[in-house]
Amino acid sequence: MKLTFQDFEFDCQNLALSKQGRKIGIKEKPAMLLGLFLTDPQKIYSKAEILEHVWPGRTVTEQVVFQNIGHLRALFGDDAIKTFSKKGYQWQLPVQPSEPVVTQPEASEPNPLPASAPVAAGSEQVPEETQGLPWKWLAPLAALIIGVAVVALMA
Numbered sequence: 001m002k003l004t005f006q007d008f009e010f011d012c013q014n015l016a017l018s019k020q021g022r023k024i025g026i027k028e029k030p031a032m033l034l035g036l037f038l039t040d041p042q043k044i045y046s047k048a049e050i051l052e053h054v055w056p057g058r059t060v061t062e063q064v065v066f067q068n069i070g071h072l073r074a075l076f077g078d079d080a081i082k083t084f085s086k087k088g089y090q091w092q093l094p095v096q097p098s099e100p101v102v103t104q105p106e107a108s109e110p111n112p113l114p115a116s117a118p119v120a121a122g123s124e125q126v127p128e129e130t131q132g133l134p135w136k137w138l139a140p141l142a143a144l145i146i147g148v149a150v151v152a153l154m155a
Contacts, residue, residue, distance in 0.1 A: 001039075002097070002098035004097075005038070005093045005095045006076070006093060007019050007020050017034070024075075025148055025153070026075070027071070029055075032054045033050060033054050033068050033069070033072060036050065037089075041090070044088045045090070046087065046088040047062050047065050047088060050065050051065060054068070079093075080093050
């Protein structure tokens with residue numbers, strides 16, 4: 001399930017965050033916490049519930065909850081998560097399901113294999129979501145994403 005808020009989109013299944021179509025690097029635990037908040041934004045989550053969901057079966061201090069809440073507030077603003085004294089935390093930004101994005105291949109790039117075309121034995125059909133992608137940009141794009149993630153981790 002993909003959810004949107006502000007200019008962001010979050011893929012709850014893949015724990016992937018993007019802003020205006022550009023992938024944003026986010027560590028696993030803050031992403032899990034964000035997924036928890038976004039799936040039920042009206043709920044106030046106690047520290048115990050957060051620990052159980054994000055760090056199941058592990059003994060960690062409550063400090064990791066504070067750190068990860070701080071990380072999400074740094075990304076989305078201090079008003080994104082409200083603290084309820086002795087109760088827990090609640091997501092504050094409006095959330096809505098993401099509309100599926102349907103992309104059409106560009107006219108200059110013919111579809112390499114029509115959906116109804118038979119597939120020869122030993123060959124594989126190009127997945128529908130990758131048809132029409134400009135493959136020559138894949139390596140530089142991957143390098144850019146990795147570079148941004150490294151810079152974000154070092155910050």
